[in-house]
Amino acid sequence: MRGKTESATGGKKHVKMKDIAELLMHALAIETEAVERYAQLADLMEAHNNYETANFFLKMSEIEQLHVDQIADMIKSRKVSSAPLEKYRWSTTPEGPESTDPADLHYLMTPYQALVLALNNEQRAHDFYSSIVTSTKNEAVRRFAAALAEEEEEHVAMVKVWLDKVPKTPEDWDYDDDPPAIQD
Ligand code: ZN
Numbered sequence: 001m002r003g004k005t006e007s008a009t010g011g012k013k014h015v016k017m018k019d020i021a022e023l024l025m026h027a028l029a030i031e032t033e034a035v036e037r038y039a040q041l042a043d044l045m046e047a048h049n050n051y052e053t054a055n056f057f058l059k060m061s062e063i064e065q066l067h068v069d070q071i072a073d074m075i076k077s078r079k080v081s082s083a084p085l086e087k088y089r090w091s092t093t094p095e096g097p098e099s100t101d102p103a104d105l106h107y108l109m110t111p112y113q114a115l116v117l118a119l120n121n122e123q124r125a126h127d128f129y130s131s132i133v134t135s136t137k138n139e140a141v142r143r144f145a146a147a148l149a150e151e152e153e154e155h156v157a158m159v160k161v162w163l164d165k166v167p168k169t170p171e172d173w174d175y176d177d178d179p180p181a182i183q184d
Pocket of ligand 1: 034064122125151152155
């Protein structure tokens, strides 16, 4: 794990959660992004005819969708006003700065690389919720952030288990002897 704490949103160093409403809005953005990205990774793996890994990503997408539903329910029941929030983005490079373009997912990406990417982002989500647990003074926020952090920790573990099952990426992973005719 890296030493520095990165904020999961934008470039801000720390997001101070003043109340549960703010946490819910962030959590909704984070979990929605995860649902979309997992669906995207599933498509990508399917395009490689790697149905096993595609199914794993579909399952993860469904799990994250449950989170989205739960959080959306809480937002509704608390009548939280949906203040505009910058969109949470997955990082598409394991160590680099945040990328904002989903097209950055390389079409030849191997299952191993896709899983490393997922692992990195599950870890970021976990670190984000954990940093709230330690920094907030609001007890309700702390408890909910702790629950979310715990679930993200489970996701990290699930991705790690799957990562052990796939071969490491070969050096020439981006060599394509039949490149796609149309590229945008
Ligand atoms: Zn997750």
